[in-house]
Amino acid sequence: MFARTIAVVGTGYVGLTTGACLASLGHRVVCADIDEQKVAALSRGEISIREPGLAELVGEGLAAGRLSFVVGAGQALKELETEGKPVEVLFLCVPTPMGVGGVADLSAVEAVVEEVRDAMPAGCVVVNKSTVPVGTADRTAQLLERPDVQVASNPEFLREGSAVHDFLNPDRIVVGSNSSPDAAERVAALYARLGAPTVLTDAASAEMIKYAANCFLAMKLSYVNALAELCERVDADVADVTEGMGYDRRIGQAFLSPGPGWGGSCLPKDTHALLQVADSADFEFRLVRASIDTNTRQFRRMVDKVRLAVTGSRNGSLSRVRLALFGLTFKAGTDDLRDSPALGVAALLRQAGAELVGYDPGLVDSPAVAGLDPRLVTVADDPYQAAEGAQAVVVLTEWPEFRSLDWSRVAAAADGATVVDTRNLLDPAVVRRAGLTWTGVGRPTIE
Ligand code: UGA
Secondary structure, X not given: OOOOEEEEEOOOHHHHHHHHHHHHOOOEEEEEEOOHHHHHHHHOOOOOOOOOOHHHHHHHHHHHOOEEEEEXXXXXXXXXXXXXXXXOEEEEOOOOOEOHHHOEOOHHHHHHHHHHHHHOOOOOEEEEOOOOOOOHHHHHHHHHOOOOXXXXXXXXXXXXXXXXXXXXXXXXXEEEEOOOOHHHHHHHHOOHHHOOOEEEEOHHHXXXXXXXXXXXXXXXXXXXXXXXHHHHHHOOOHHHHHHHHHOOOOOOOOOOOOOXXXXXXXXXXXXXHHHHHHXXXXXXXXXXXXXXXXXXXXHHHHHHHHHHHHHOXXXXXXXXXXXXXXXOOOOOOOOOOOOOHHHHHHHHHHHOOOEEEEEOHHHOOOHHHHHOOOOOOEEOOOHHHHHOOOOEEEEOOOOHHHOOOOHHHHHHHOOOOEEEEOOOOOOHHHHHHOXXXXXXXXXXXXX
8 A cells, every 4th residue: 555645846966865765665656747758768767867776676666556747736746536545645856946146936836836726626735845935825825715634744855966865864854834733743654664863843943944055055165165264374284173073063074065155956055045034034144144155265266266376376366277177066976067156266367367177076978068168178988087187176175086086097197286175175185195285175285
């Protein structure tokens, strides 16, 4: 017997992971999307997202008849109805991009609500899983105009690259609802097998938890990146400083690695959205504003590092200087280029006149490479080709394979003799032995 009948609307990153994982927990799940080709591919078990374990779960769900894919939210409801078990929980997992002035664009949520309004069986729960502004659950309830249908907010905390693992091993489950008291409990019960701590609350608090967590992470990284700058000025080593901080269990070792700045499809969007939430509540959230500003500054700082390493001066010219960029994605383990700090730094280097050739292991054989503007950076097939004739190698994404490159070969291919490692990824001694100088972030330069 299927435990619960679930419709998941939107088969993007969050929707597909949610659908496949809920099916693996024994529920009957129908996932809906408006993209017909995508639905056809998913129905054959073909997924375009690179996520460890996800293809296997989709395949298992399809084979077991617990998971299926249809075009349109209305069709998902019909499919379950036909099976004689109408939908009990409908998850909204549609995109909520940053719109004008940092306000989240909820038009996709609104379109789905419009489509399913009249088809929802009484007593079912509509759950918002997309990251949405505080107050969206109430707005969804108003749009629905169905007092017999409950609305809940159930934010997700998945990281790209470990989404399946994070879903099945959550630190916590959060569900908030202003509808009848049992709505949140019924949603939380879907995850009961995972045995995670569960926070049941009102809708606004659940929506706030998601922003609060992501913005805290962004703030933590901006703190570390600013600390790295200070370490450079006082000759301290940020690697030792953060290790020493991280043993304090109240701080923890995670999310303490300095870098070129934070990015991706979530932290930049959510920091701006929280500022917007604060603004509309007439509250100036200075810590979040400062975290964003520190991040913008961090991109510029990386450019100064490259100038100094290549020209010997922070004001030196990068005009026509050829640079090899190792890593273009927003973090290792993904082919996602959205709001990538690597590209943020690349744009500034290009503005300064540098000529950029990049290599990224995640982009080899990935369609995402088509999203790169060749006027910004051209992409090489391997790191040695990217290094050909370069005056500096700039490591921008923390792909572990960069550690085990043949650095003597990189040095032989390059024109210059310097590596700017914005992720403190490499072993400086290895780089040095290859005849290159190494500059990190917040660490002493090795000549
Ligand atoms: C982030 C959160 O970590 C998830 O909990 C959340 O569910 C997700 O956003 C979301 O809202 O959907 P994600 O965007 O996949 O996940 O990326 P992270 O792993 O958090 O990395 C964000 C950025 O911080 C990347 O640019 C990464 O390179 C950078 N970072 C991370 C550092 O510079 N240093 C670190 O120590 C950790």
